[in-house]
Amino acid sequence: MHRLVLVLRRAVDALRRGPFVTAVAVGTIFVAVLLTGVFATALTGAERLLSTWAGEVPASVYLAPGADLETARQAAERLAPGTKVEAVTPAEALRRLRASLGDQAKVLDGVGEAVLPAAVEVRSSGMSLAQVQELATRLREVPGAAEVDVGAAWLVRLETLLRRGRLVGAALLGLLAFATAVLVANTLRLAVYARRDEIEIMKLVGATDSYIGAPFLVEGLLQGLAGAALGVAALLGSVQALLPWLRRALPIAGRLSRPDVLPTPLLLALLAGGAAIGIVASALSVGRFLRRV
Amino acid sequence: MIQLFHVFKQYGAEAPALSDVSLEVRKGEFVFLTGPSGAGKSTLLKLVFCAEPASGGQILVFGRNVSRIRPSGIPYLRRNVGVVFQDFKLLPDRTVAENVAFPLEVRGQHPREVRRKVTSALRAVGLDHRMGKFPLALSGGEQQRAAVARALVGDPALLLADEPTGNLDLDRTVEVMQLLEGANARGTTVVVATHDRGLLARHKKRIIALENGRVVSDGDSVRRAAS
Numbered sequence: 001m002h003r004l005v006l007v008l009r010r011a012v013d014a015l016r017r018g019p020f021v022t023a024v025a026v027g028t029i030f031v032a033v034l035l036t037g038v039f040a041t042a043l044t045g046a047e048r049l050l051s052t053w054a055g056e057v058p059a060s061v062y063l064a065p066g067a068d069l070e071t072a073r074q075a076a077e078r079l080a081p082g083t084k085v086e087a088v089t090p091a092e093a094l095r096r097l098r099a100s101l102g103d104q105a106k107v108l109d110g111v112g113e114a115v116l117p118a119a120v121e122v123r124s125s126g127m128s129l130a131q132v133q134e135l136a137t138r139l140r141e142v143p144g145a146a147e148v149d150v151g152a153a154w155l156v157r158l159e160t161l162l163r164r165g166r167l168v169g170a171a172l173l174g175l176l177a178f179a180t181a182v183l184v185a186n187t188l189r190l191a192v193y194a195r196r197d198e199i200e201i202m203k204l205v206g207a208t209d210s211y212i213g214a215p216f217l218v219e220g221l222l223q224g225l226a227g228a229a230l231g232v233a234a235l236l237g238s239v240q241a242l243l244p245w246l247r248r249a250l251p252i253a254g255r256l257s258r259p260d261v262l263p264t265p266l267l268l269a270l271l272a273g274g275a276a277i278g279i280v281a282s283a284l285s286v287g288r289f290l291r292r293v
Numbered sequence: 294m295i296q297l298f299h300v301f302k303q304y305g306a307e308a309p310a311l312s313d314v315s316l317e318v319r320k321g322e323f324v325f326l327t328g329p330s331g332a333g334k335s336t337l338l339k340l341v342f343c344a345e346p347a348s349g350g351q352i353l354v355f356g357r358n359v360s361r362i363r364p365s366g367i368p369y370l371r372r373n374v375g376v377v378f379q380d381f382k383l384l385p386d387r388t389v390a391e392n393v394a395f396p397l398e399v400r401g402q403h404p405r406e407v408r409r410k411v412t413s414a415l416r417a418v419g420l421d422h423r424m425g426k427f428p429l430a431l432s433g434g435e436q437q438r439a440a441v442a443r444a445l446v447g448d449p450a451l452l453l454a455d456e457p458t459g460n461l462d463l464d465r466t467v468e469v470m471q472l473l474e475g476a477n478a479r480g481t482t483v484v485v486a487t488h489d490r491g492l493l494a495r496h497k498k499r500i501i502a503l504e505n506g507r508v509v510s511d512g513d514s515v516r517r518a519a520s
Contacts, residue, residue, distance in 0.1 A: 003401050017386065198384055204342075205443070206372035207399035208365070 011218035014195070021191040022223060025184050025278070029227025030234075032180035033274045037235040037266075039169055045261035046162055049253060050129065050155065059136050059150045061120040067144020069118045075142045076120045080135055083124040090116045117146065129155050177277060184281035188220065192289045199289070209290050216286040217279055224278020228271045235262060235270075294320045294451060294482045295341055300350035302336050302506075310336040312506040314350070318484060320450075323477045325493055326486040328503035334486035337503070338453045341484075342374050343367045355450065372400060375444030375481075377473075379456035381436045383428040389415065389439045390424040396447040414446040415439070418472055434465030441472045445481070452476055454485045458492060470496065 015022050059080075063072055073087040088096075093116040098105040120142060122135065136150045192199070202212050239262050246253045295318040302311040311333045318324050326334045339345045340352055343359050352359045355373060362370060375396075383392045390411050397407045415421040418438040420431075428436050437457060444452055454473060458466040470492070477483045487493070493500055502510040 006398060006404075197382070201382055201384060201395060202399060203368070204344075204371065204376055204382070205396035205399055205447070206368045206370075208368045211368075211399055 007214045007218055010215040011222065014191070014215060014219055015222065018191050018194060021187055021194075022219075024187045025220075025223040025281070026227040026230070028180060028184050028187065029224050029274050029277055030230045032176055032277065033228045033231030033270050034234055036173055036176060036273065037231055037262075037270050038238075039173070040266055040270075041235060041239060041261050043162065043165055043169060044263065044266065045256070046165075048256060048260045049250075050158055050162065059122045059132065059139055059148060061122070061139050061142050061145045062117045062147045062149070063119060063142075063144045064146040065117070067118065067146075069120070072118075072120050072142050072144050076122055076139060079138045079141060080122050080124070083122050083135075086121045086123070088119045088121055090114060090118055093117075093119060129159055177273065181277050181281045181284065184220075184223075184277060185284040188216070188282055188285040189289070191219075192216065192285050196289070212290060213283070213286045216282045220278035220280075220282025221275050222278070224275040224281075225271065227278070228274020231274065232267050232270050236267075294318050294322070294355065295484070296351075296353040297337075297340075298351040298353075300337075300340065300352060301348045302333070302340060302345070303348045309348075309506050311340070311347075311503075314503075314506070314508055316501055316508060316511060318482060320482055321477070321480060323474065323483045323496075323498045324485070325496070325498050325500045326484060326503065327488060327490075327493060327500055328509075329488060331505075332488075332503040333506040334488075334503055335455050336506075338376075338455050338484070338486055342371055342376055342453060368399075372396070372447060373450045375447065375449040375452040377437070377440050377444045377452070377454040377457045379459035381428070381440045381460075383436055383439060383443075385427060385429050388425050388427055389420060389431065392428065392439060393424075393443045393446050395443060400447070410446055411442075414442040417445070417475075418442045419468075432465075433460050434462075434468060437461060437465065437469050438472065441469060441476075445472075445476055449481060452481050452483045454483070456487055456489075457485060458487065458489060466492065 061072065061076060063069065069087045069089065073085055076085045077083075090113045094108070094111070094113045097116070098108055101108065120139075122139060124132075124135070127135070132150050132155075136148045139145065139148045142148075199212055236258070239258055243256065243258065243261075247256060295316075297314050297316050300311055300314040301309055303309045314333070314337065326337060328334055336345070340347050340359075341354055343354075343362065347360060354370065357370065359370070383389075393411045393414055394407050397410055402410075412421060412424070415424050418441055420435060420438055420442065423431060423435060423439075428439065431439065437460070441457070444454075452473065457473070458469055461469060466489075473483050473485060474496075485492075499512065500510070501508060
């Protein structure tokens with residue numbers, strides 16, 4: 001126990017004795033965590049919005065001429081339990097079309113209601129794109145169904161874009177983590193070099209490499225945690241400040257909350273990532289120095 | 294305690310720092326290692342406490358061949374060796390007590406035990422009243438006494454001193470030598486590297502003389518010559 005206390009005491013002492021190096025290391029990790037967090041938040045938010053949009057899109061089952069609308073509605077209710085199912089007669093479809101055309105509804109003058117097919121519309125909220133597509137597959141079994149449209153083509157394209165964004169993001173984050181570790185390792189080398197006399201004397205009196213290295217690792221851990229905590233705090237502050245604006249600008253984002261864009265597991269991952277970068281950077285710098293002396 | 298067999302040490306393409314050195318220091322001995330600057334005294338001490346590897350030959354310390362000790366085993370050998378340097382090698386930002394506590398802390402001794410032994414070691418060198426001071430607040434003689442306390446606090450079987458009185462006046466030299474002789478009287482084997490012929494003349498000990506990396510005499514002839 002007293003060894004652990006000694007290691008912690010030596011690490012905290014060292015942080016106190018080298019405030020400049022500590023500030024640079026903490027600052028570097030802060031920037032890396034903030035950049036990572038901004039990217040991850042943007043991706044998470046976009047995915048959340050995509051999911052919301054997907055849930056708002058109605059699935060329409062267009063019926064073949066002569067198909068019984070009521071039978072189709074009942075079948076749709078069976079096939080999609082928990083959703084809002086509505087039967088749309090050709091007359092109602094035409095009325096809606098007229099309403100949607102507004103002033104230009106005159107172009108429909110002379111068009112008979114039989115032009116439009118009867119349909120069953122299925123609405124649900126909170127469904128993901130994949131769930132909506134799965135629902136569309138089930139709805140093809142509705143008796144008399146000629147076509148099922150979930151209007152999801154553009155959503156599929158958007159999701160593909162996000163999937164690619166995740167891949168590019170993962171590669172960029174890996175690169176960013178590596179660059180940060182190298183940058184922090186070089187900064188910490190200054191700290192190690194500044195304490196070369198202490199290290200030399202410790203080796204002289206019989207200290208093992210692990211005894212010498214442990215406080216440096218703890219220092220790295222504390223610097224990483226401090227940088228990551230600052231980054232997470234900045235992210236939280238930014239998200240809290242930007243969310244009301246986003247809700248006003250995008251009606252679809254009306255229900256978006258902080259955990260939707262910045263979930264707690266992501267915050268914990270950012271903290272753990274910062275700590276890991278601090279430890280790896282410390283291990284690199286002190287390991288290289290110990291091999292030389 | 295220490296045995297060297299045909300030991301060579303060479304740095305790059307320069308002339309050998311040590312050349313075909315064979316000698317033995319027995320347990321409980323007090324030995325002076327002497328010679329002019331560049332004779333190889335410090336190099337020999339560095340080889341004994343594994344600060345550097347030999348280029349050739351065999352070195353046995355406590356009966357162990359140091360060339361066969363793995364790097365991870367070197368710290369454990371050093372815990373039985375106290376080392377004193379001419380420039381003291383005290384950390385200026387640590388108090389005297391903290392400097393002396395180093396060898397005990399690296400062994401993981403309990404803080405209470407560390408405090409007790411540090412106080413005792415500093416009392417033995419007459420510095421217990423200065424334990425809270427920083428090294429730069431001490432005189433040269435006091436700093437060297439603190440360095441001796443650090444070397445002896447772990448009760449080592451072997452004490453190596455590299456020009457321990459090189460920066461001290463005669464009175465302080467006498468004080469430090471008394472401490473080294475006291476440790477030797479308590480059973481510690483002591484090897485002192487010095488080029489101070491006056492020191493050799495005042496202390497009737499075994500003298501090993503080096504010149505250009507070779508042992509040129511071993512015994513008390515140099516002391517007689519000096520006197």
